[in-house]
Amino acid sequence: MINYLNDTEYASKTLFDALKSEFHRLENLKAELLSKKDRLKHLQWDFSTYDQIEDYNELQLQHKFVTMAKFAQDANIPKLEQDISDLKTSIINKELSYQAIGMSILQIAKQGISKVYGNPAHCPDGRILTTQSLKNVIWQARNQSIHHEEGNYNNNVKNCFSD
Known part of the structure; x- marks a missing residue:
């Protein structure tokens, strides 16, 4: 049996790697999306609760808005969501x-x-x-x-x- 296992090891490992690679890619993309969504949610909360602070000023408010908007733009969340959707479709098709x-x-x-x-x-x-x-x-x-x-x-x- 050892000889057979040695002779088929490369093919078996290659097949297992092929199965795992797309699923790991999908999981990493999901984790990235959740991390960015959580960060954006925090920035949105921070911006929306500014009026609960007694000594806020317009410059601080403007800074919070710009920070939130820049992060949302850089994170490109709609593209990440589309990538995940495309990857899920690809996995189903495969x-x-x-x-x-x-x-x-x-x-x-x-x-x-x-x-x-x-x-x-x-x-x-x-x-x-x-x-x-x-x-x-x-x-x-x-x-x-x-x-x-x-x-x-x-x-x-x-x-x-x-x-």
Whole structure:
């Protein structure tokens, strides 16, 4: 099994990296947007509550407004929101590609079991994930991914993922 894992390591890592990169990009963009929105909200609050301070003057008020407006312009929040919307649409559009990549990862793992052990009955269980052995999760997940479009899963697949 070690030889098989070494031989397929590059392909597997490349596939996992492809899955993760777009999702990390989206999360970073969301965090940036929230940070800028929070800062803008604070500046808007600071500007809108100026009249609650007894000794304010027009110059201070003008400075608060200019600071808020400059930040809003520099942050380019509408563009960030559009970027997030575009990225979400892109991820949805790429769903079939992501499914194919996931299916490829599972196929590599399943082929390792088949090549080294012949079938799952001869393969060690591996770690237990909740109530299922790792080998069973790999085998059944691969079967589920292959037959996903049909939506008609065999009992082994159903039993594996019903727990």
